[in-house]
Amino acid sequence: MEKLMIAGGRPLKGTVTISGAKNSAVALIPAAILAESTVTLDNLPHLSDVAIYTEILSELGASIEWNNEQMIIDPSAMKSKPMPNGNVKKLRASYYLMGAMLGRFGEAIIGLPGGCNFEPRPIDLHIKGFEALGAEISNENGSLHIRAKQLRGAKIYLDMVSVGATINIMLAASRAKGFTLIENAAKEPEIIDVATLLNSMGAKIKGAGTETIRIEGVDEMHGCRHSIIPDRIQAGTYMIAAAATRGDVTVDNIIPKHMEAMTAKLQEMGVEIHEMDESIRVVGRALYDSIDVKALVYPGFATDLQSPMTSLLTQTTGVSMLTDLVYSNRFKHVPELVRMGAKIKVEGRTAIIEGGTLSAAKVKASDLRAGAALVIAGLTVPSDVTEVTGVEYIDRGYDNLVANLTLLGAEVWRENGEE
Ligand SMILES: CC(=O)N[C@H]1[C@@H](OP(=O)(O)OP(=O)(O)OC[C@H]2O[C@@H](n3ccc(=O)[nH]c3=O)[C@H](O)[C@@H]2O)O[C@H](CO)[C@@H](O)[C@@H]1O
Numbered sequence: 231m232e233k234l235m236i237a238g239g240r241p242l243k244g245t246v247t248i249s250g251a252k253n254s255a256v257a258l259i260p261a262a263i264l265a266e267s268t269v270t271l272d273n274l275p276h277l278s279d280v281a282i283y284t285e286i287l288s289e290l291g292a293s294i295e296w297n298n299e300q301m302i303i304d305p306s307a308m309k310s311k312p313m314p315n316g317n318v319k320k321l322r323a324s325y326y327l328m329g330a331m332l333g334r335f336g337e338a339i340i341g342l343p344g345g346c347n348f349e350p351r352p353i354d355l356h357i358k359g360f361e362a363l364g365a366e367i368s369n370e371n372g373s374l375h376i377r378a379k380q381l382r383g384a385k386i387y388l389d390m391v392s393v394g395a396t397i398n399i400m401l402a403a404s405r406a407k408g409f410t411l412i413e414n415a416a417k418e419p420e421i422i423d424v425a426t427l428l429n430s431m432g433a434k435i436k437g438a439g440t441e442t443i444r445i446e447g448v449d450e451m452h453g454c455r456h457s458i459i460p461d462r463i464q465a466g467t468y469m470i471a472a473a474a475t476r477g478d479v480t481v482d483n484i485i486p487k488h489m490e491a492m493t494a495k496l497q498e499m500g501v502e503i504h505e506m507d508e509s510i511r512v513v514g515r516a517l518y519d520s521i522d523v524k525a526l527v528y529p530g531f532a533t534d535l536q537s538p539m540t541s542l543l544t545q546t547t548g549v550s551m552l553t554d555l556v557y558s559n560r561f562k563h564v565p566e567l568v569r570m571g572a573k574i575k576v577e578g579r580t581a582i583i584e585g586g587t588l589s590a591a592k593v594k595a596s597d598l599r600a601g602a603a604l605v606i607a608g609l610t611v612p613s614d615v616t617e618v619t620g621v622e623y624i625d626r627g628y629d630n631l632v633a634n635l636t637l638l639g640a641e642v643w644r645e646n647g648e649e
Pocket residue numbers: 253256322323350351352353354355356357390391392393394395416533534556557558
C-alpha cells in the first residue's frame with residue numbers, strides 16, 4: 231500500500247507547469263472511436279485514468295502509440311465487444327464508451343462505471359439521452375445493453391446540468407440521422423474541447439459552451455490532430471496549495487479565464503493574484519479572511535476544487551461556509567481533516583470551517599480530490615510528517631504531483647507501507 235509522506239511547513243515557491251485536462255482526456259480518447267482513421271492527441275496528461283482508457287481501447291482492437299504527451303489512436307480495426315467488467319469498472323468516465331460505441335457500432339454492452347464514488351452518481355440522464363436518440367436499453371446481469379439500428383436526432387432537455395450526459399449525447403448524436411438539440415447542457419470548458427475535437431473529425435456541432443447545443447448528424451467521421459486544454463482542476467489545486475503554504479507560485483500553461491471563480495475567491499480571502507496571458511501568480515500572506523463559497527456548475531466554483539478549498543479555509547481567522555450545490559455529500563475529506571485538528575462541521579450540503587492550525591496525522595484519501603485536500607493540509611503542518619494513504623486515487627488526477635511539489639520546495643515523497 232503506497233503512502234504519500236509530507237513534511238510540511240515550507241512555503242511553496244517557483245513555477246509549476248500544468249498538464250492537459252483529465253476530464254477532457256477521458257472523453258477525447260473514446261471520442262476517437264468515432265473516427266475511421268488516426269486521431270492524434272497532444273498535451274495528454276500522464277494519469278492512471280488515461281492509462282486505463284488506453285488499455286480499454288486496445289482491448290477493443292484500437293492501435294495506440296503513446297509517447298510523452300502525445301497519443302496516436304488508430305481506431306480503424308476496432309470491433310464492438312461486451313465489456314462487462316475489468317477496466318471499465320476502474321474509472322468513472324468509462325461511461326463515454328456508451329456514446330462512442332453506440333455512435334460507431336450501433337451497440338454498447340458495458341458494465342456500470344467505477345471511479346470515485348464519494349456518493350451515488352447515477353447515469354439516468356445519459357440513458358434518457360440515448361433512448362431519446364432511439365436506442366433500446368436493458369440491464370442484464372449488471373451490464374447495460376444499449377442498441378440502436380439507426381440513431382435518430384432528437385430534442386433532449388437535461389433535467390440536471392450534467393457534464394457526462396452532455397458529452398455522451400454529443401458523441402452518439404454526432405453519428406445520428408438528423409438534428410439533435412441538447413437543452414440545459416453543461417458549459418464546462420471540457421465540453422467545448424470535446425466538441426472541437428469532434429468537429430475536427432467531421433461532426434457538425436454548434437453551441438458547445440452554452441446551454442443549447444445543436445448537432446447535425448454525419449455519416450462518416452475521420453481522423454485529426456487535437457491539443458488538449460490545460461487541467462483547470464490541477465491548476466486550482468496548486469493555486470490553493472500556494473496560498474495555504476503562504477508561498478509564491480506561478481501556475482503556468484493554463485487558461486486564466488477558466489480560473490475566474492477560483493481567483494475571485496482567493497482574492498476575497500486576501501490572497502494576491504497576478505494574472506498573465508497563460509499563467510497566474512499566487513502570492514500568499516500570513517492571515518486570511520474567512521469567506522463563503524458555493525460549488526456550482528461552470529462558470530461557478532468547481533465542485534472538484536471544493537475539497538482542496540476546505541483545507542485552505544482551515545487557514546483563515548474566522549468561520550467559513552463551503553456549500554456544494556453539485557454533489558450533496560462530497561465531504562469524505564472532512565473526518566480526515568478533523569483527525570488533523572481541523573474544526574469542521576458538516577450540515578446538509580455545507581461544511582462550516584473554523585480557522586486554526588493543523589497537526590500531522592495518518593490520514594486516508596477515499597477519493598481523488600479528498601486526497602488533494604489532505605496533501606494540501608499536510609503541506610501546512612510544520613515539524614512533523616503527515617502520511618496520506620489512498621494514493622491510487624490521487625494518481626487518477628495529478629500528473630507528476632511529487633515531482634511538481636518537490637520543484638516548488640516541498641518535502642514530499644512516496645513510501646511503500648504495510649497493508
Ligand atoms: C470524468 C468527468 O468529467 N468527471 C467530472 C464530471 O462528472 P460527471 O459527468 O459524472 O458529473 P455530472 O456533471 O454528470 O454530475 C452533476 C450532478 O448531476 C447528477 N447526475 C448526473 C448524471 C445523471 O445521469 N444523473 C444525475 O443525477 C450527479 O449525481 C451530480 O449531482 O463532472 C463533475 C461535475 O463537475 C465533476 O465532479 C467530475 O470531475
